[in-house]
Every structure is written in structure tokens, then in C-alpha cells.
Amino acid sequence: MTSPRCSVVIPTYNGAHVIGEQLAALCEQDGAPPFEVVVADNGSTDDLAGVVTSWQERLAGLRRVDASRAQGVSVARNVGIDHATSDLILICDADDRVSPGWVAAMTSALADHPLVSGPVETALLSGRSASWVPIEQRTTQLFETWEGRSYGIGCNLGLRREVWEQVGGFDEHYPAGGEEIDFAWRAGDLGYEFAYVAGGLIHYRIRTDLRGVLRQQYNSGRGTAMLYARFRPTEVVPKSTLRRIHHELLLLKRFPWRGGRNQRRMWLTLMAFEAGKLVEARRQGVSAP
Missing domain, CATH: 3.90.550.10 (Spore Coat Polysaccharide Biosynthesis Protein SpsA; Chain A)
Incomplete structure (x- = not known):
């Protein structure tokens, strides 16, 4: 060759x-x-x-x-x-x-x-x-x-x-x-x-099983929190505890009860991403971005 x-x-x-x-x-x-x-x-x-x-x-x-x-x-x-x-x-x-x-x-x-x-x-x-x-x-x-x-x-x-x-x-x-x-x-x-x-x-192949997609988005959320912990970009204002709770409650409220199956799966991927951010931010000892 x-x-x-x-x-x-x-x-x-x-x-x-x-x-x-x-x-x-x-x-x-x-x-x-x-x-x-x-x-x-x-x-x-x-x-x-x-x-x-x-x-x-x-x-x-x-x-x-x-x-x-x-x-x-x-x-x-x-x-x-x-x-x-x-x-x-x-x-x-x-x-x-x-x-x-x-x-x-x-x-x-x-x-x-x-x-x-x-x-x-x-x-x-x-x-x-x-x-x-x-x-x-x-x-x-x-x-x-x-x-x-x-x-x-x-x-x-x-x-x-x-x-x-x-x-x-x-x-x-x-x-x-x-x-x-x-x-x-x-x-x-x-x-x-x-x-x-x-x-x-x-x-690009998105995983076709929901569990795999959720795991991928969870890890993406973890990675986002790690990035914030390491670089602390000035444009990102960390949420206070009360603002974070308010943010998560709004996400829960947006569950698409009247939407189709794909809309509900999109909501679940968003929640998996948010969960990954919260878990990793706590591990890193920083506020979640």
C-alpha cells in the first residue's frame, strides 16, 4: 500500500x-x-x-x-x-x-x-x-x-x-x-x-431504542456540567436553588399530555439531559448551568 x-x-x-x-x-x-x-x-x-x-x-x-x-x-x-x-x-x-x-x-x-x-x-x-x-x-x-x-x-x-x-x-x-x-x-x-x-x-445514527437515547442525553448533560465547572464561561449565570427548582417545575409542567409519542420522547430526552447536569454539577461541587 x-x-x-x-x-x-x-x-x-x-x-x-x-x-x-x-x-x-x-x-x-x-x-x-x-x-x-x-x-x-x-x-x-x-x-x-x-x-x-x-x-x-x-x-x-x-x-x-x-x-x-x-x-x-x-x-x-x-x-x-x-x-x-x-x-x-x-x-x-x-x-x-x-x-x-x-x-x-x-x-x-x-x-x-x-x-x-x-x-x-x-x-x-x-x-x-x-x-x-x-x-x-x-x-x-x-x-x-x-x-x-x-x-x-x-x-x-x-x-x-x-x-x-x-x-x-x-x-x-x-x-x-x-x-x-x-x-x-x-x-x-x-x-x-x-x-x-x-x-x-x-x-449520523441516533440510537433507535429509547433507553439508549436517554443514556446518551444523560451523559451529554453530565458533560455540560463538567464543561461549566472547568471553564466557568462568563455568560452563564448559575441558577440559585429557588430558580433551579422553578426551572425544573416548569419542565415537568410542559409534559406533552396531548402530544404524540415522539413529542413525549423528546420531553424525556430533555429531562434526561437536565438530570445529567444536576447529578454531575453536584459531583463537581458547582451550581448546575
Whole structure:
């Protein structure tokens, strides 16, 4: 195989049942430079190793590395990047599907920008569950958080190795939520900013089981509280105990009794997010944002 110009890192835990669709999409890239694919296995107990092996003849440069030293997507990302042989790193998830021009668009953008991210589309792989979470069904710009800071979603990232090294990698203390914002904020403090790559589209899979969606939103709420505890953005005014109780009561009051099933599930995801914020804020010893 020709030396890769970029490395695609896929952090994975028990993704044997879905990763084939992502690997097939990587086999069908248009106009892509030579690239390798590093599957960072975060201690899977399914047949991930066998599935990856079965794709190696079809996808040159595909390999699996052991990322089981600790649990967490940040651990897997860091291990995968550490094992990559090129200095241009692209990150996607095992249960999503990259578009045909993804590798070419993201690699080209990294020639001019140290950090890049593209749009995500949720309806194709998620069906009705795409409407359960507060993500646009097709994004058109970078995600934004406090103080107008933008970031790239963790399932659709491109970065130069030097940025990862200077920032110190992804913080492995976060749950699966908030860690990509933490990375972007620390990178921004060093002068590295994200660029939006319209051609770097990824089809993003929302979990189709309600329990999985609620767990995902709960962890996202925890990550939000951790971000607030660490960065204390000036525009966020923490709620007093009375204001917090009032806020939670208003959320409870908004339960869509007359709404449909999807509306009730949207409400439940919001409550899971709020619960995650409250639990983690108490753990961090701060007021919930």
C-alpha cells in the first residue's frame, strides 16, 4: 500500500453489528488520497475483531488496535490517533456512514486549516428517532456553545497531529458527551480554530431504542456540567436553588399530555439531559448551568 496521506480513526466499542456499513462507505470514497483506517477497539466483547479482519482484503490499510486500557470514547480516540501513521487525522464513528466525498473534502481542508468538521444528517440512518433529540436533521454550520465558541461534533472531525499533541489529546475523564467541546475550547485557547467543510457530510445514527437515547442525553448533560465547572464561561449565570427548582417545575409542567409519542420522547430526552447536569454539577461541587 502507498504511504497514507491521512488516517481515518474509528473509536469503537461492541460495534461489530454496525461497522460494516461504515467500512463499506470508506471503500467507496471518490477522489480520496491514499488513506489508512485505524479501528480503535475500546475493549469490545463482540466479534469486532473478526468483522474487521473480514474487511481487510476489501479496504487496504485497515487495521484494529487495542484501546482497552480504560473505557471511554476519548480513550479510544487518543489511542487510535497515537497509532496512526500520518499527521492528518480524520475521526468518524462505527455506527455512522461517511458520504462518498468525505475523505477527500476533509483532507483537502486540512491543508489550510488545523481543525475541520462537516455537516451531519440524521434522518437516513435514524428514522423517527431523529426527531427525539435536539439536533437539526441536517446541519449547515459548526455547532456552537457558550460565548459563541464553535466546535466540531466528535463523530465528524479532522485535525492535524500537532494540534492533538499541543492540546494534550481528548480529556479521558468526560463521559460520552462534552469531550469534543472541551477539546475545541482548549485548542481555541492555543489559537487553533475550526473550519466548516460543507463537503464533509456524515450520516449520523441516533440510537433507535429509547433507553439508549436517554443514556446518551444523560451523559451529554453530565458533560455540560463538567464543561461549566472547568471553564466557568462568563455568560452563564448559575441558577440559585429557588430558580433551579422553578426551572425544573416548569419542565415537568410542559409534559406533552396531548402530544404524540415522539413529542413525549423528546420531553424525556430533555429531562434526561437536565438530570445529567444536576447529578454531575453536584459531583463537581458547582451550581448546575
